[in-house]
Amino acid sequence: MHRSTGRLCRYHNVVAAASSAPSAPDRPGSAPTPEALSRLDELLGPGQVLIPGRDDIIRYDTDVLGRRSPACWVARPNDLEDVRSIVRWAYAERAELVVQGANTGPVLAGVPRAGRHQGIVSMELCRSTIDVDVLNRTVTASAGVDLASLNDALARSGLTLPIDLGANPSVGGMVAANTGGARLIRHGDVRRHVLGLEVVLPDAHATVLPLLRRLRKDNRGPDLKHLFIGSSGTLGIITAAVLAVDPLPRDVATALVAANDGSGVLHFLTLLEARAVEHLSAYELLSRPTLEAISRHLPSGIRWPFEFPGVPDLPPFLILVELSASDSAHGGRQSLEDDLTTLIDQSASRGWVADAWFGRPTTLWPLRHAAINALHQEGPMVAFDLSVPRSQLFETRDQIIALVADRAPHARYADFGHVGDGGLHSVFIWPRELRVERRLREQERLREAMYELIAAADGTFSAEHGLGPENESAFRRYSPEIRHAQAALKALFDPRRILGSVDLS
């Protein structure tokens, strides 16, 4: 057991007594008074409460895409008891709050809701604990710990949390969004790794649910922790988590494989799974327009992997395939590359794939991770984070492409993403020279049409980014029975509706 110094966000069994919260006027939606903010300031230590005007809060109320969502206040708890003090204050004052991890999410779930007077509870100081239990193969971490720090600590024991992302989110943020990433096909989403949680409920007592268990299996009635995983900070505040972690891989083989069509992409995948499912750790699509954008905006220090410049005569799809193994038995990477070569050859003989380039992971992954920024540089864009059953992925993609001509005639389409698990990041880019009103009109029409299309394909508009004000309108297209049940849960756990920027009603 390695235990870092400092305080863990640990729970105390505070037995709920009769309400002791001061009564507050019923003024939902109004901003806290200066007196109320003074009381908040007194509850926490110096520098833990930031007030706009007095303090610079731009890095909290501006999201990763540069969108400003003004906050009435920012509170930075150090530990569980600070979080509970803030919640009791907010409950009494009917002050609304949004919990923020590393502020890396793209759906506005971690910043105040437009038009509401909300504050931000930033968990960035709540990072005292990274407690690795090697024999249990778990780590207990405070909510504010970031993924890179967590993996640095784990690597010292030969372990890793195998969530591969372009960003560096916090533990609490990853759990609240149920993050996916590029290794989901082998290692699953964040939910799969969560064994335990510590959660503060937004009630009068700031009740703590002591779910911080280290058990791989535990079935004693409805498992409450799953309510908070992937719920975008709407039902409770996650202050710590126990995560099951994996041994670090020792060998990795990567290749870019060119596929002729969607059917080839899926059949190659199915063959890889039948013959090497335990090693298949990534199956990532880069479609031709995305690869072209990357070639035009290649980040400095990244080498173009092909012997030719640009993207001349490739088939329409490139797949980044990765096999990884925990041991170097059987010849290690060479052996994994041999396996991959055999499977590519078999697929080529059936016409599923056309060509392949082997390369080191450090050469090929930066290309994949460069996709979103390269597309950003092509012009104003709208991106969708969708997932559909794999078997319908390319049929759905054809329908999406047909939409462009109809609903957004000035847009170009590019996509990439985790097709191995049915995920696709669909991106639409408009020319910079198009008049803004015209572009916004097309974007709005496209958004509506995309949400309809995804729903009709039994898909989701939020595969791995979570629910936020950004995509909330899509949410309203789905089953009223589900929304009704979600709203009932919201009312149960957050009776004064003080928590979160998502409207679950």
Next chain:
Amino acid sequence: MHRSTGRLCRYHNVVAAASSAPSAPDRPGSAPTPEALSRLDELLGPGQVLIPGRDDIIRYDTDVLGRRSPACWVARPNDLEDVRSIVRWAYAERAELVVQGANTGPVLAGVPRAGRHQGIVSMELCRSTIDVDVLNRTVTASAGVDLASLNDALARSGLTLPIDLGANPSVGGMVAANTGGARLIRHGDVRRHVLGLEVVLPDAHATVLPLLRRLRKDNRGPDLKHLFIGSSGTLGIITAAVLAVDPLPRDVATALVAANDGSGVLHFLTLLEARAVEHLSAYELLSRPTLEAISRHLPSGIRWPFEFPGVPDLPPFLILVELSASDSAHGGRQSLEDDLTTLIDQSASRGWVADAWFGRPTTLWPLRHAAINALHQEGPMVAFDLSVPRSQLFETRDQIIALVADRAPHARYADFGHVGDGGLHSVFIWPRELRVERRLREQERLREAMYELIAAADGTFSAEHGLGPENESAFRRYSPEIRHAQAALKALFDPRRILGSVDLS
């Protein structure tokens, strides 16, 4: 896509209207009148409702351990609409019901609660659909489909649901209990495989939650399906599920490895995970007393794997280790056996393990699966299904053994189970000749002490069997905050408390 003929338990979006349920007298706990049972009979087809006295219901109201829990009625729905009719009837009549799958659970969760007038909804006829989607690597199945039939259908596509059990439960029962089994260490519990569910809520309208999705990632607010997984049939009736499935393994290597002590068991495990985590598909303990019982009650047709009779000079622990691979590359089983040999040699040189016997899976697994019946034949027993953090497993086991002398001086102790994931089946056996009252007194004292001990070790009394009347008293020792939240969920989803044999309050 393979689609079997017949009806799927499909949902219909019935928009909840104002309550149309006939008002019923408030008599919770009383048996339905003959008139009420006649109405139920009329709602369903001939032979779908069984009435004690008129029909033989012993196979429904007697559990897998032969315990009788008399039912007032048994209803056997054919499909979703039958389930909804039963629920609407039960809601109106305030008739309590328990949902039963294949009746294989050992905690009395699928039979009526003692002292209550409950009926049984057997899902055995609701098995029309097994719909395999090869490209999506999923199967959609009706709740009453049994695991063996499911895996027969999947095997035709080279796929499997890798839940390894001694029993043959139904899909709905496995989901409701969140079953674990012997391959959890590699393949996870049932929850990990559930992508979608169709659930009927026990409300006036028998509302259907249309959660039957086929997506590997989907995050649009709180994920309701997780409320019903592992909730022992307390919140809703599962009528169909979508399960992610795996390619069938092509090669398997198994060995029995003798370990010197608990520390050796854990260090050997950690080495296996560091070097072969993607292949390690079972790590099962048979302690010496369990192996002795197996040797005395060897099922016919099973060969004793050792060159000597009985269990002479073995170290105290035998581990059944299994490595499996989806391909026969690298020499297949021979190669997996070579890997295992290397890792055993390394562990032996460090004193963690002492000896090893390689054998075919068909030779070694029957020994492991014979454990519980062999112990049953040794005398009256009490068994616990516990799980603790792996790192504390053998410390906890020492404490359990110390309990025997103190609380149950006439009992012998034996154990076995899924130690790779922190699970242990702890079994206490009394001599047949001991006076029954004395045994029952010891059993009661032991049960209390075991539940205290497991709670103190941050463990669970229900690792994989689920919560039922059998172990409900343990449940009351845990956090009041958690039980309060579970009770609130129960009140939300089952306002008239008509569902289940577990008391969530």
